[in-house]
Amino acid sequence: MEVALGILGSLIAILIPIYVQRRDHPRREFRYGIVSVSPSPSDSVDATTGTSIVRFLLWSTGRADIPSSRFDAGLPIVFRFTVPVHVLSSDFGPGTVSARVPRFVDDKTLQIDPQIIHQDYALAMTLRPSAPFDVMIENPLIDVRIVRDRKVESLDPDRQARGVQRSKERSRISLVTLGLWLTIGGLVGFISGSLLVLSNEVLGAVVVGVATLMLPTGIVLLVVAGVRRLVAEVGRRRRAARPAPGGTDKPGAPGAG
Secondary structure, X not given: OHHHHHHHHHHHHHHHHHHHHHHHOOOOEEEEEEEEOOOOHHHHEOOOOOOEOEEEEEEEOOXXXXXXXXXXXXXXXXXXXXXXXXXXXXXXXXXXXXXXXXXXXXXOEEEEOOOOEOOOOEEEEEEEEOOOOOEEEEOOEOOOEEEEOHHHHOOOHHHHHHHHHHHHHHHHOHHHHHHHHHHHHHHHHHHHHHHHOOOOHHHHHHHHHHHHHHHHHHHHHHHHHHHHHHHHHHHHHHHHHOOEOOOXXXXXXXXXX
């Protein structure tokens, strides 16, 4: 009976963190934010319109690429701004290798055409809106969420890039975190269980049994996570080294207005 409870407890310890991680950080997900561009509000106000200059950030926090087949009926992702905006600058990051770069089809509509979107995808646009605005999203991606990241938006400008990176890391090092939990818990359980055997043989055996299951599981997860990160890094470097269509390393920036 004690051994069965130990096995059940070990399974719960493994499955619950996996469930929580997958629920909070899906395999495929986009996040976006609209952030200020200067620590001082007066420095980020356009003299022509009197409105604040902002940055529109969009990044992938998923653990897998998004294939073009995920676009329902071949429809694009659309961000509709409630007021006209003008693009001052664009940065498509290292993950963009397709000629189908995001583009404004009019002064209120940003469109991302169906294409493969890699897990290191990132987009940053500096915008000059004509007035305070909001954004509406048309998301044709099947089972892929697009979430506004209020936490990144609340950060100071000099911490926003780190905030975006942390949102990516939380989803992509889940195996490392889980592996560390299980490995450390297994070591602690094995030592404490071995000592507990001296005073309570049955309880000590249960603790050692649970630790014996946790420890190798944690080690295996750490090895798998290391291999996955190595493969992902090799793939990222290959994509970064691959020239974009047209003979340039990065596509030209679209504009509107």
